[in-house]
Amino acid sequence: MNETEERSFEKLLEYIGRELDFESDFYNNAYLDRRITARMRRTDRDSYSSYKRLLESDDEEKDALLDSLSINVTGFFRNPEAWEKLRQVLRDLTAENRRVRIWSAPCADGREPYSIAMLALDDPEIRERSIEITATDINPDILEVARAGVYETSQTSDIAGELEPLDAYEPYIDREENRFSVKDRVKKMISFEQHDLIRGDPKRDFDLVLCRNLLIYIDSSFKVPIFETIRNSLRDGGYLMIGMTETLPTQSRDGFEPVYKQQRIYRRI
Numbered sequence: 184m185n186e187t188e189e190r191s192f193e194k195l196l197e198y199i200g201r202e203l204d205f206e207s208d209f210y211n212n213a214y215l216d217r218r219i220t221a222r223m224r225r226t227d228r229d230s231y232s233s234y235k236r237l238l239e240s241d242d243e244e245k246d247a248l249l250d251s252l253s254i255n256v257t258g259f260f261r262n263p264e265a266w267e268k269l270r271q272v273l274r275d276l277t278a279e280n281r282r283v284r285i286w287s288a289p290c291a292d293g294r295e296p297y298s299i300a301m302l303a304l305d306d307p308e309i310r311e312r313s314i315e316i317t318a319t320d321i322n323p324d325i326l327e328v329a330r331a332g333v334y335e336t337s338q339t340s341d342i343a344g345e346l347e348p349l350d351a352y353e354p355y356i357d358r359e360e361n362r363f364s365v366k367d368r369v370k371k372m373i374s375f376e377q378h379d380l381i382r383g384d385p386k387r388d389f390d391l392v393l394c395r396n397l398l399i400y401i402d403s404s405f406k407v408p409i410f411e412t413i414r415n416s417l418r419d420g421g422y423l424m425i426g427m428t429e430t431l432p433t434q435s436r437d438g439f440e441p442v443y444k445q446q447r448i449y450r451r452i
């Protein structure tokens with residue numbers, strides 16, 4: 184990017200922050216640029232300034248951009264090899280015969296916390312009745328989708344394929360052709376609430392926190408505060424699982440020890 188482009192990019196970000204109520208400061212510029220450039224290609228704009236002019240006059244494009252900026256890609260049992268290790272963590276935690284509190288943050292459309300619940304119901308060595316799951320996200324619209332628990336196979340998501348780590352999904356999901364609805368026995372294990380991991384307060388006494396596939400988009404200055412929030416939300420010895428392509432920031436490493444390093448599962452020390 185040359186200097187003029189950089190200036191128009193900054194102006195565009197200011198506009199997006201002000202008019203679309205989107206906190207662009209949280210995200211890294213490479214990520215924002217990728218998303219914005221994709222919308223520019225779709226709308227045949229060849230500069231940030233002409234795309235800004237389009238946004239100023241077109242409310243539908245404002246919605247389309249916001250949609251594309253909210254990073255909500257997710258899936259059931261995302262990275263199945265990591266879920267095999269998580270299975271062991273859930274067995275160990277529930278073997279202690281006490282309440283086990285799990286936080287999925289951010290949970291996007293709910294497929295991550297529903298995967299935890301189904302794994303617990305499916306594995307005879309996990310005592311699912313001890314488990315309580317809290318699932319949070321910053322985006323209230325996506326939380327509505329999560330509460331509804333209905334997913335469709337489309338060009339971009341093969342729901343039956345995602346559910347393959349389960350021997351059979353029928354005990355947990357009703358299927359009507361391409362439409363998959365999570366059953367009440369799974370839903371009732373989870374409470375969904377809105378929470379901002381950057382600005383929100385820590386929670387308390389969790390045994391396991393999953394914070395996967397948010398850090399990759401976040402500006403590095405916000406990563407340490409997020410890990411502080413997570414660490415303060417965990418009991419001593421509580422587990423943390425991050426995304427397979429993510430790493431703990433150097434400043435946060437003293438607070439955690441690896442348990443399954445390759446699968447990005449750690450314990451609070």
Ligand SMILES: C[S@@+](CC[C@H](N)C(=O)[O-])C[C@H]1O[C@@H](n2cnc3c(N)ncnc32)[C@H](O)[C@@H]1O
Pocket residue numbers: 253254255256257258261288289290291292295319320321322325378379380381382394395396397426
């Ligand atoms: C890529 S999804 C990750 C979902 C799931 N953990 C997974 O790995 O599949 C990222 C989610 O982060 C949410 N998000 C973005 N900023 C956030 C913040 N500051 N606090 C909480 N959630 C946030 C987005 O709304 C989106 O649903």
